[in-house]
Every structure is written in structure tokens, then in C-alpha cells.
Amino acid sequence: MWQAVELRELRVFLAVAEELHFGRAAERLQINRSRVSQIINGLEAKVGGRLFDRTSRRVSLTPLGERLSDRLAQPYSQLEREFSAVRDLAVGVAGTLRIGIYARVSCGPHWLQIVQTFRARHPDCAVEIVDTKFDPNYLDILRAGAVDMLAVRLPVSDADMTVGPLLSREARVLLVATGDPLARRESVCVDDCGDRTVSDAPALPREMIDAWFPPVTPSGYKLRRMTIRSFEDALLLVAAGEIVHPTVTSFLHYYIHDGVVAVPIRDLPPSESALVWLTANRSPKIEAFARAAADTISRATGDRSFAAGRATERADATPAAA
Amino acid sequence: MWQAVELRELRVFLAVAEELHFGRAAERLQINRSRVSQIINGLEAKVGGRLFDRTSRRVSLTPLGERLSDRLAQPYSQLEREFSAVRDLAVGVAGTLRIGIYARVSCGPHWLQIVQTFRARHPDCAVEIVDTKFDPNYLDILRAGAVDMLAVRLPVSDADMTVGPLLSREARVLLVATGDPLARRESVCVDDCGDRTVSDAPALPREMIDAWFPPVTPSGYKLRRMTIRSFEDALLLVAAGEIVHPTVTSFLHYYIHDGVVAVPIRDLPPSESALVWLTANRSPKIEAFARAAADTISRATGDRSFAAGRATERADATPAAA
DNA sequence: ACTTCTTACGTCATTCGTAAACATC
DNA sequence: GATGTTTACGAATGACGTAAGAAGT
8 A cells, every 4th residue: 555644744834834944844843954854755755756946045835735735734733632631631731721910010021922722732730910019928829729830930949849931031120210310321330239229029028028139238238129000009109209210121011100211230130930830749730731832932033042941941850750 | 741642442432432433443453453552542541531432342432432432533534535635636636537338247345435525535536337248359449548447357368457356256157047947947057058059259360259158168168159239138038948048147137138037157367356447547537546545445345466466566556666 | 165965974863563462342 | 171362572664863865046
């Protein structure tokens, strides 16, 4: 009989048919360029005709390839969908997954995309997003079981917690009033805040606050601090020139306020946020969401070490061993 | 990410789900029993749960397996259908395939099934069945291009012809009148016809007639022969006691007549019929039909050497080399 | 000259069949 | 003990990546 088709070939074929570019398809499929070429050649041999007209400069579908891609795309995706639905069923990705977000910025720039990816992959599993309050024991909502995962700013060093995929890694900025002399600077350093009042979040664990902004400047100034009650509150005070507010670049994507300018802080390392969960609570649902996050971010940024690195290290490695 | 499913696994899974028997599934898929076991185990690992409840005595689908098979069967078969349709398009299995049949008996017992298999596999290719006439140069309709293939009794030794898959191999019988003393025999031999008139087909090549029934008996009798004009004609003459008619066992499945009895002939080898085509005319259409025949017959008889043997030897081996 | 697809080739993982073990009736 | 599934293991096939080649702009 003929040689049977395999899904591997269809995956590659459909990817190339979409991208019309062997290199991009290879990248998307996380395989080698030459492999794409080989697989397409093999598929063409099985079909018995060319599927792509290609020079080294341009790739296009032949009528045959067009037809194949038209007719195959739907049953193929149905097959994958049904299969992953059954896998979810077997493995327990259903019901509701509750995710706490500590602050909008800690969700990172791809949050929406991550949630959409998860929803598409696991239609039987609802996602519930819960805003959490400032709380020195903010991780307790995980321990109490009020949420399954938490999007939170690092560092998190509690021994009973697993730190999953990174959600963001952002440069630090200082929000200052437009009229502030610092507003005209290219960048500032922590010492520049020595004679100003710095915002202070209420009721957060010391560890996190100190990592966020040092309590004492490099030159030894002990900073004055003012507790804020909300980010809107902070913005008002900044605009009024009463405080400066250290944050990350994307902050101003979510909160808009006149009279406030962001100036890069050059002597603070980038700040990271990540998904965190109670190690003891590890479940297929949690793993699936962590995977969706890692995949989405690595695809969006093209950088694998960024998101997948930490996620696979800690979250994915263990189930394989079990 | 997870490990990707492959069609190989789905094929095996669906086969086992239908048969509910690893051994039969293996047979149907032409693979080893243990391979079925391994593949199912692998698939279960990928799914994350058992798909079959199985003891060494009984195999049944788990609810999970049931759902998987329900949901997957349709898109899977659609995938295969679309793919083979495109393959046909590429390779040229479309239009009309004309097949001549020399006599109903030479089509063999699975003819209908063969044609149905071909039609199912190649819906875009029409099949036209043509009855051919007795003719000493009966292969000329192939040479003239009036038909693409011919179902005909062997031997065929013309150098420009390819003998494809066998359609039948049947024991020889002699049709005699009910009243004939031979009718009461368990079996007869050629010599028993020495004092009778034997039917003779009109205008057939000597080679074929002699292979069909020897012109001279083993003991040296030269047989009297009477030319018949049709099989119905022959049956009438047999019933009337005027001739005896050598044929094959299945003859009486197609032609029914009172007063005629079939008695096995013990000293003639089984007679074979096969598909034949002009070697120079080899085409995807012809190959596809030959394959449909070989597959159908090997499946129906369970005997691979019977049909596939000769077909693959001659018809399938060459395209691979080309 | 540069980008992009293809071919050649070596390495490694998977697949497959044989044979023996194991389980169930 | 017969029937049927699983495990162990060695051989062969096929998958994959690297690096060099070819072809087009």
C-alpha cells in the first residue's frame, strides 16, 4: 500500500502553508529549517505532486497544496482539539482555576494573551481572576486555597512555594512630577531620592519592599517614606510633588495621570514578576496554565530563556520524574 | 510541551476500539501483536489515562477511550479521505477506468467487493465494466486502448502484458447431465471424457484452450470437441447429454440450469484468473485498481501470497524503482 | 553579497518483530 | 493448558541537527 501520512508532516505542512516561509515555520515549530524542507519533500513524495512552488526567495502554494491545506486544516485542528480535550479530561484540567493578581503590572505585558491561550487550549476549564489586597502575608491566600495561582512580583523565597514562569522583566523607572528637576534627567539613581519622600506600599512583607526599593541609599541616606493606599493615590501625590514613586516602565500603560513623568533608574536591576503557587497544590490545571504562560511568552518574546527557562526547570521537570 | 500524537497511534487505537481485540487489530493493521500493545501503552501515557480495560481475556473501552474513539473517528477518517483524494488528484486517479471482463467466472468471487473498494478509495474515478467477446486476439482490446485492464483467465504470456493480482484460483469441475453415469462419481479424470464430446470455446487462442483442457487425454485419446457460442448454450447442451463442459467450481454460482451436475476433475490443476494490462499503459489509475484488488483479496482470503504476491512482484515493485 | 531553500552526512531516538514471560479463563 | 496481553531485547529504519551547497535577488 502507499506510505501512510503522519501528523508530524501535516503540522509542518500547515505551518508552512500559513507562513509561506520555511524559516519562520521552522521557528514556530521549534525544529530545524532543513527538517522543514525534508518533511515537505517527503510529504510531496507521498502525495505524488508538488505542494509548494518555491525559490530561495519566494514560497507559494501550488493549486494542489492549496487544496490540501484548505481541506485538511479543519479536520486536523478538530483532531488536535478533541485529543487535547480528552487529555484534559484524563488529567483533570476542568472546573475552575482561580488566579490572584497582585497588581496589574505584575501580570506582565502578555497577560491577556496568556489567558486566551489557556482558554483556547482548555475550554472546559474556567479561569477566575481575583484581585488581591496588599497584605504582609499576601501568599496566605494560596495557602488558604482562596486562589490556585498568584501573579506576583519577585522575589518570593518561601520554601513551600513554587515559582513558575516569569511574566515580566522590566526596567525600573521613577515617577516624578513634571516640574521636578529630576524630570529633565536622562536617568536617575537611587541616591537622587535622598532628599525626597518615596512611596511605600502599606502592609507588605519587608523582604518585598526592600527588594523593590532599598530602605537606605547607596551613600547611606535613610529615605523618608510615605505609605500610599492605592496607585491612583500615589499618582496624585507624585503629581503634587509630594513623593516620588519607583515602579516599572509599563506602569504608565495602566495608570494615566497628567503631571507625572517616568525617568529610568539606572542603578536598580530590572524587576521580575512571575506565577507562583503552593508546591503542595501542584495539579494538572496549574501546570497547564503555567505551560500556557511559558509558551505564550516564549512565543511572544522569541526568547526561550526568559519564560520557559524557569518554568520548565521547576514546574515541568518534576512531573516527568513522577 | 506535551508529546504530540501521531496518526500511527490513532490508527492502532481506532482499530483496537473497533475490534476490541489486540490480536485481530494487529492482523488488520498488518503489524505485530506486541506492537499494538506498545502503541496503546504509549498513547495512554500521552493521554494521561487508560483507554482500555483489558485482561488477557477481554478488552473493553474505558469511558475515556469511548469518548476518544467517538470524537476522533470522524475527523480521522475525514483526514485520510481528503488526503487520499488529493493524492489521487496529484497522481491522476480520476476520469474513467475501463475494465474488460472476459467472463463472469474470471472475475473471481470478490469482484464486487474489489470494485466497491476502488470506488470508495477513489470517488473521482469512474469505473466502466465492459464485456468482451471471445476472440483469438482477445488481448488486442488492451492494445487498441478500448479497455485499460482485463480480467482474464491465465495463462497470459504475451511479452507486452503485465499480469497483475490474481482474482481467483479455483478447482476444476466437469459439468455433466444429471443422468450421465459420471454424475454419480466423487470425481472424474480427463480420461473419463475420452468417449464424450467436450465443449470448445470459439475463436480463442490455442494456448488458452489447451491450458484450459488438454486436446489429448493422458492416455492419448484425441477428444471430440464441439464449439459453443455462449455459456447458456453450453448448459443446454450439457443438460441434453450432448457434451460435457469443463469449468471451475464457481461457474454454477453465475449460471443456473436444471439437469446439470458438477463433478470435480482430479487431474487438472486449479485454474487461475488475473488482472492484466498493457505494460506500456501503466498508470496511477491502473495501479490503484490493481492495489484495490490485491488488498481486497488478501483481506478477504487472509492469504497474502495469493493475491498480493504476484501483484507486488510485478506491478508495485517497478514504480518504486522509477 | 545576502537571504533562503536544499543536500549530505553523522548521531541518536523510535519503531518494529522475535521470543519469552505473564495473566486469565 | 489454551488463549491473549505484556515485557525484554536487538536490529533496522527514520528523525533530527550541523554544515556545506545551490539558487535566486
